[in-house]
Amino acid sequence: MALDTNALARIYGSADPQALAAxxxxxxxxxxxxARRYGPGEVRAYHAPGRVNLxxxxxxxxxxxxxPVALDKDVLLLARPRRDGVVRMDNLEGGFPQRTFSVAAExxxxxxxxxxxxxxxxxxxxxxxxxxxLHGLDALVDGGAPYGVPRGAGLSSSSALTVAFAVALAExxxxxxxxxxxxxxxxxxxxxxxxxxxxxxxFISVLARQEHALFLDCRPAADGSGYAYRHVPLPAEYxxxxxxxxxxxxxxxxxYNRRVAECRIGVRLLAxxxxxxxxxxxxxxxxxxxxxxxxxxxxDREELLAMGIDPARILDSGVDPQTDTFSxxxxxxxxxxxxxxxxxxxxxxxxxDVARLGTLMNAAHESARDDYEISTPEIEALVRxxxxxxxxxxxxLTGAGWGGCIVALVAQEAAGDFAARLVAGYRAETNRQxxxxxxxxxxxxxxxxxxxx
Ligand code: NG1
Numbered sequence: 001m002a003l004d005t006n007a008l009a010r011i012y013g014s015a016d017p018q019a020l021a022a023x024x025x026x027x028x029x030x031x032x033x034x035a036r037r038y039g040p041g042e043v044r045a046y047h048a049p050g051r052v053n054l055x056x057x058x059x060x061x062x063x064x065x066x067x068p069v070a071l072d073k074d075v076l077l078l079a080r081p082r083r084d085g086v087v088r089m090d091n092l093e094g095g096f097p098q099r100t101f102s103v104a105a106e107x108x109x110x111x112x113x114x115x116x117x118x119x120x121x122x123x124x125x126x127x128x129x130x131x132x133x134l135h136g137l138d139a140l141v142d143g144g145a146p147y148g149v150p151r152g153a154g155l156s157s158s159s160a161l162t163v164a165f166a167v168a169l170a171e172x173x174x175x176x177x178x179x180x181x182x183x184x185x186x187x188x189x190x191x192x193x194x195x196x197x198x199x200x201x202x203f204i205s206v207l208a209r210q211e212h213a214l215f216l217d218c219r220p221a222a223d224g225s226g227y228a229y230r231h232v233p234l235p236a237e238y239x240x241x242x243x244x245x246x247x248x249x250x251x252x253x254x255x256y257n258r259r260v261a262e263c264r265i266g267v268r269l270l271a272x273x274x275x276x277x278x279x280x281x282x283x284x285x286x287x288x289x290x291x292x293x294x295x296x297x298x299x300d301r302e303e304l305l306a307m308g309i310d311p312a313r314i315l316d317s318g319v320d321p322q323t324d325t326f327s328x329x330x331x332x333x334x335x336x337x338x339x340x341x342x343x344x345x346x347x348x349x350x351x352x353d354v355a356r357l358g359t360l361m362n363a364a365h366e367s368a369r370d371d372y373e374i375s376t377p378e379i380e381a382l383v384r385x386x387x388x389x390x391x392x393x394x395x396x397l398t399g400a401g402w403g404g405c406i407v408a409l410v411a412q413e414a415a416g417d418f419a420a421r422l423v424a425g426y427r428a429e430t431n432r433q434x435x436x437x438x439x440x441x442x443x444x445x446x447x448x449x450x451x452x453x
Contacts (some may be wrong), residue, residue: 001083003027003449011047011443012072013210018047019440021071023147026244027076027449030092030142034078035453037090038138042080043453044171048164049074050149050156051204052242053398054213054357054409055364056342058372060198062263062335063219063281064241065161065342067198067232067349069240070208072442073149075319076142077164081172085125087136089116093144102392103127103134103169118158121192122166122347125173125185139165150250150435154399158193160203163267164185164447165205169344169449179227182206197256203229208444211236215346219281232349238393239415240407240439243386245378247403256400259331259372264314266332270294280335288336295329327373338364358393365396374401378430382406385425407439 001059005020014099024255027045034043045261049070054064087106103123119139127134127226141161143149166186170177177185186202187448192337204214220227234240249255263280271277272288273294283291293331301324304311341360348356367385369375386395391414410418419436426434 003451005107007449011448024144026147030076030078031453033092034140037140038080040453043078044450045448046077046164046168047074047448048160048205049208049442051201052155052439055345055361056338057336057368059257059338060200060218061260063279064339066200066211066216066347067342068204069213069439069441070204072440075160075164077141077168079168082136082138084320085134085136089119089136090140092142103136117193119165121189122162122186123169125189126169130175130409137168137172149245153244154404156201159205162190163202163205167445189200200249204398206445210441210443232346235352235354238354239410239412241410241415241418242405242407242437242439243382244405244435245403247376247378249400249402255402261311261314262326262328262331266295266328268309280332283338295332297329298325298327300325330371334367337367354393360392361396368397372391376403378408381429382426385422389421390414391418
């Protein structure tokens with residue numbers, strides 16, 4: 001497997017020849033750096049893409065539906081197998097100190113936020129479930145701009161690193177772990193870092209197919225056969241445009257886990273009427289007007305404790321102790337209605353009905369803003385500006401929220417102009433610089449090349 005544009009086209013196929021040549025230079029630079037860092041010998045290159053979510057926000061951890069698309073922005077991880085169980089991690093970018101840990105040892109977590117956690121998580125899971133005695137590796141990560149996944153932008157940079165490392169570790173150890181089983185291991189691995197997240201990001205990074213979205217049902221099948229998903233072709237006449245507000249969030253902060261807790265409180269309250277339910281997904285067949293009166297707009301800690309529900313125990317990581325009041329009704333309304341929208345959006349995409357898809361995406365934004373309350377003034381500015389530009393049929397915040405990116409659906413021929421005008425409008429309004437790019441959906445994670453340096 002040599003480094004050539006054919007190998008790269010299989011991964012970044014929809015990119016133009018110039019973009020492929022640029023990727024070739026990126027890989028060559030990374031290979032040189034690997035040789036300088038670890039000496040001459042064998043090296044394997046793995047990639048794992050980030051993603052943009054078309055629709056289905058904060059539904060995954062409620063066992064709902066999502067519909068993400070992989071980006072051609074990714075994490076590239078170069079690796080050489082070792083005979084022992086040691087992992088050495090280095091990064092081409094500054095600010096990510098070199099790390100060494102042992103796959104076989106009982107792993108003690110680094111402080112949350114350390115980038116090596118995203119490798120230690122999958123190492124721990126794979127060693128426990130496929131070990132003992134896995135071989136380690138020497139690794140060099142390349143995730144910097146403009147090829148890498150922007151970090152903290154709601155485009156799944158953390159999952160891309162988790163998946164890239166897991167793919168490499170599984171492959172050098174010949175574990176035969178791929179597809180949904182690998183994605184599932186990666187999503188459990190990310191809990192290690194502290195976010196009580198769902199499975200969307202790892203599944204799209206592993207299962208992505210060029211020019212397709214992934215419709216994923218985040219509820220595991222009762223018979224243990226895993227998750228249902230299908231690839232849905234994207235409309236060729238429309239571009240998926242991503243605009244990064246430049247504002248950053250961190251998932252491991254209290255906000256995200258608090259939303260997870262509010263959904264779980266909703267389930268506990270609904271269980272009085274619908275015994276045996278475990279997730280908001282379980283009420284999908286009940287009309288919202290039937291559910292709504294069962295859920296308080298807000299409920300505080302004392303009231304919950306009196307009902308035998310301890311909010312501090314509702315997540316195994318605990319919730320932010322400062323939050324005394326929980327907004328239950330509107331959070332649940334977002335999740336329940338969003339699940340319906342994803343099903344409808346998938347149907348619309350399969351029928352080639354882009355106008356309907358756009359309407360659903362716009363409604364998803366309003367729900368995320370008003371009911372889930374995860375938008376910000378900057379994101380609102382981007383969405384409003386985007387919807388006012390020629391060729392745009394939809395614009396909504398994408399990812400966890402609290403900053404990050406919007407995703408827009410724009411007629412192909414208008415996309416270039418759209419990007420320029422959005423950047424200018426956003427700067428005029430907020431004095432901030434937006435990064436806008438068209439998403440060329442890439443292939444899922446895997447080995448890209450095997451060579452010697
Ligand atoms: P981002 O946007 O990458 O922070 C997070 C979760 C997803 C999903 C979305 C909201 C992780 C790794 N990712 O993604 O599972 O819940 O928020 O839809 O926790």
